[in-house]
Amino acid sequence: MLAALALAQFICSFAGSNMNVMINDISEDLDTSVQGVQVAITVFLLVMAALMIPGGKLTDRYGRKRCFMAGLVVYAIGALLSAAAPGLGVLIVGNSILEGIGTALLIPPVYILTTLLHPDVTSRARAFGVVMALGGIGAAAGPLIGGLITTAISWRAAFVFQALVIAVIVLLSRRIDDPLPPDPTRSFDTAGAVLSAAGLVLVVLGILAADDNVWLTVALLVLGTLVLGWFFRSARAKEASGREPLLSLSLFRSRTSNLGLATQNIQWLLLMGTSFTVAAYLQVVRGYDAIQTGVVFTAATLGLLATSLSAERLARRHPQRTLIMSGFAVTLAGVAVLITLVGSFSTAWAFVPGLLLIGLGLGVMLTPSVNVVQSSFPEEQQGEISGLSRSVSNLGSSFGTAIAGTILVAGLTTGAYAAAMITLAAIGLGGLGAAALLPGGRSLAAPGTSSSAEPRPGT
Numbered sequence: 086m087l088a089a090l091a092l093a094q095f096i097c098s099f100a101g102s103n104m105n106v107m108i109n110d111i112s113e114d115l116d117t118s119v120q121g122v123q124v125a126i127t128v129f130l131l132v133m134a135a136l137m138i139p140g141g142k143l144t145d146r147y148g149r150k151r152c153f154m155a156g157l158v159v160y161a162i163g164a165l166l167s168a169a170a171p172g173l174g175v176l177i178v179g180n181s182i183l184e185g186i187g188t189a190l191l192i193p194p195v196y197i198l199t200t201l202l203h204p205d206v207t208s209r210a211r212a213f214g215v216v217m218a219l220g221g222i223g224a225a226a227g228p229l230i231g232g233l234i235t236t237a238i239s240w241r242a243a244f245v246f247q248a249l250v251i252a253v254i255v256l257l258s259r260r261i262d263d264p265l266p267p268d269p270t271r272s273f274d275t276a277g278a279v280l281s282a283a284g285l286v287l288v289v290l291g292i293l294a295a296d297d298n299v300w301l302t303v304a305l306l307v308l309g310t311l312v313l314g315w316f317f318r319s320a321r322a323k324e325a326s327g328r329e330p331l332l333s334l335s336l337f338r339s340r341t342s343n344l345g346l347a348t349q350n351i352q353w354l355l356l357m358g359t360s361f362t363v364a365a366y367l368q369v370v371r372g373y374d375a376i377q378t379g380v381v382f383t384a385a386t387l388g389l390l391a392t393s394l395s396a397e398r399l400a401r402r403h404p405q406r407t408l409i410m411s412g413f414a415v416t417l418a419g420v421a422v423l424i425t426l427v428g429s430f431s432t433a434w435a436f437v438p439g440l441l442l443i444g445l446g447l448g449v450m451l452t453p454s455v456n457v458v459q460s461s462f463p464e465e466q467q468g469e470i471s472g473l474s475r476s477v478s479n480l481g482s483s484f485g486t487a488i489a490g491t492i493l494v495a496g497l498t499t500g501a502y503a504a505a506m507i508t509l510a511a512i513g514l515g516g517l518g519a520a521a522l523l524p525g526g527r528s529l530a531a532p533g534t535s536s537s538a539e540p541r542p543g544t
Contacts, residue, residue, distance in 0.1 A: 086202070087212055089257035090195045091219040093157070096250045097188045098223030100164075100180070101130055101357060101482055103231030105364035106375040107240040114240065117173045119369060123361070123490040125177050130357070130483040131289045132185025133192075135282035137476035138332055141193035142274075144471075148267035149194040154258065156191025160184050161251040168244035180244070196471040200459045201264045209456060214400075217451040218393030221444075224356055226386040228364055232379025240375075277319060277331030284313035285480060292487040336462070336470055344519050345457035348409055349474065350481035351516030352454060355416055356447055358485030358509045359385075363423075363436065365493050366502045377433070384437045388444025393451060405453040406523040412450025413517040419443035420510040424503055450520075457523065485509065 104111070108122050115121075144152045163183025170176040199216055203209040234243045287309030294301045320330035337343060360382070367373040367381060392399075392412075399408055423439025455474065462470045492505040 086198070086257075086261050087215055089254050089261060090199055091216045092250065092254050092257065093153070093191055093195050094216050095219035095223040096247055096254070097133075097160075097192060098220040099227045099230065100184055100188070100223075100247060101126070101133075102224045102227030102360045103243055104180075105361050106228040106232040106368070106378045107235055107243070108365060109368050110235055110240045110375060111176070115170070115173050115176065119365065120490075121173050123486065125173065125181050126361070127289065127483055127486045127490065128177060128181035129185050130479055130486060131286060132182060133188045134289075134476050134479035134483050135285045136186060136189035136278075137193065137479055138281055138473055139273075139278040140189035141197075141471045141473065141475070142278075142331055143190070144193055144197060145268055146271040146273060147269075148263050149197050149265070150258070150261050150263045151267070153191045153194040153198075153261070154255070156187045156189070156194075157251050157255055157258070158187070159190060160187025161248045163187060164244045164247040164251065168241045168248070170241075184247075192475050193471040196455070196459065196475065198261065198264070200471070209460070211400075213455050213459075214393055214395070214452045217455060218390060218448070221356070221389040221393050221448055221451055222386055224360065226382070228360065228382040229379035229386065232375035232377070236374060236376040272329050274320075274323065274329065274331035277316060277323075280312055280316035280319060281331060284309050284316055285476075287312060289480075289483050289487055292484065292491060332473060336473055339461045341524055342458050342461040342470070344523050345454050345461070346474065346477045347519040348413075348450065348454045348516050348523075349458065349478045350484075351512055351519070352412075352447060352451055353478045353481035354485035354488075355420075355443070355509055355513050355516075356485065357482040358489040359420070359440075359443060359506070361486045362489040362493060362502060362505045362509070363440070365490070367436075370502065373433075381433055381436050382440065385440040385444035388441045388446075389448040390444075392445050392448030395448075399449065400453065400456070404525050405457055406520060406525050408453040409450040409457075409520040409523065410517060412446045412448075412453075413513060413520055414446070415449065416443050416446030417510055417513050417517070419446060420506055420513070424506050428503065488512075 104122065104126050108119055111122050111125075112118055140152065140156075160183070163179045163186075166179030166183060167176055168179075170179055195216065199212050200209065203212045230246075231240075231243050234240075234246055287305050291302045291305030291309060294305060316331075317334070320332055320334055323330040324334060363381070364378055367378045368375075373381070403411075419439045419442025421439075422442060423436065426435040426439060429435070458470060458474050488508060489505040492508060493501050
């Protein structure tokens with residue numbers, strides 16, 4: 086069961102990063118630009134972020150396994166459509182829309198099932214370590230695997246590869262049993278789903294528009310903020326009247342969870358922002374092909390794999406706050422090394438030390454951040470918090486690609502590359518600050534039990 090869940094996280098993370106090494110191939114084949122490919126990547130991440138909360142909520146009504154299987158089918162259809170895309174528009178429909186919807190349906194069950202099937206913190210850390218390791222490897226090794234497939238066959242074959250992996254997951258998923266029965270009587274807040282999705286879309290579109298029109302950016306950001314404010318006000322009104330909103334505001338009463346969500350968002354912003362920045366720079370500025378670009382990213386993949394698979398041992402020996410703070414510190418050091426060496430040397434080896442440190446740092450903190458959030462809530466709230474957690478993480482991925490991509494598209498030079506990485510590092514400092522405010526206890530309570538760090542939400 087864990088193999089199916091971890092592999093599902095792998096392929097979704099892979100989809101978010103493997104296109105980074107196909108920028109030149111896709112733009113030439115589909116007669117589009119680097120910015121067009123960036124839009125496709127960002128829209129995929131954005132659709133996931135916008136629909137992850139509704140996706141998590143649907144698991145309560147229709148069941149976790151049913152939503153998981155439906156997501157796999159939608160994803161596979163999107164992958165096959167992308168493989169046959171005659172133009173950028175169809176690619177966006179297949180990859181960005183359908184794969185994004187499929188991911189939003191299947192990822193919340195991954196985290197809910199992992200949490201429910203592993204009641205104690207240590208076993209859950211081990212399980213999440215496997216899931217997050219595969220997810221991190223998918224994101225970090227996406228460029229390498231995508232580069233190999235693109236060079237050996239074509240970029241279209243990379244989408245066929247995704248469909249084949251989905252078929253394997255479907256076979257493995259036959260043994261999964263839903264530990265909680267679905268509740269068809271649960272209501273679904275359609276208006277809330279529309280408002281939350283619209284607000285998130287407007288905010289990310291505002292960032293994407295920054296290199297073309299500053300005033301449009303400001304307008305979209307303000308409008309997105311207002312729509313999100315409307316969403317939260319509507320949720321508060323529904324709760325006050327006894328109705329069930331899309332997202333219970335009680336989820337935000339846990340200070341520990343809020344800080345954990347902030348670290349998750351920034352971790353994925355750093356991972357996907359760095360991936361896009363380095364991949365675009367290697368291909369557009371230095372002229373590397375897909376496989377050369379992918380090989381450079383092997384350093385980050387190895388670092389992330391080494392620390393992610395050590396999650397259980399690290400969780401036994403160190404407080405989760407220590408792990409998250411250490412992860413940010415190592416990642417930021419990696420960014421500094423990357424900027425310094427690449428600015429001083431023209432060889433590809435200049436990328437290795439920095440990317441290795443970034444991979445090591447991200448691998449250390451991905452699992453404890455998820456564990457902090459999931460462990461802050463009882464079983465009956467796992468659907469909601471899983472959707473919120475994944476939405477926040479994927480929104481971070483969207484922000485990373487949008488922010489870094491916007492800076493690069495404005496001027497693909499060494500200066501723009503350094504500016505993008507410095508911007509990511511500055512945001513990473515915010516993540517380090519959030520991690521420093523987390524409780525310093527050695528363990529967190531399992532769902533359904535009280536925590537010594539703080540009271541359960543609503544108490």
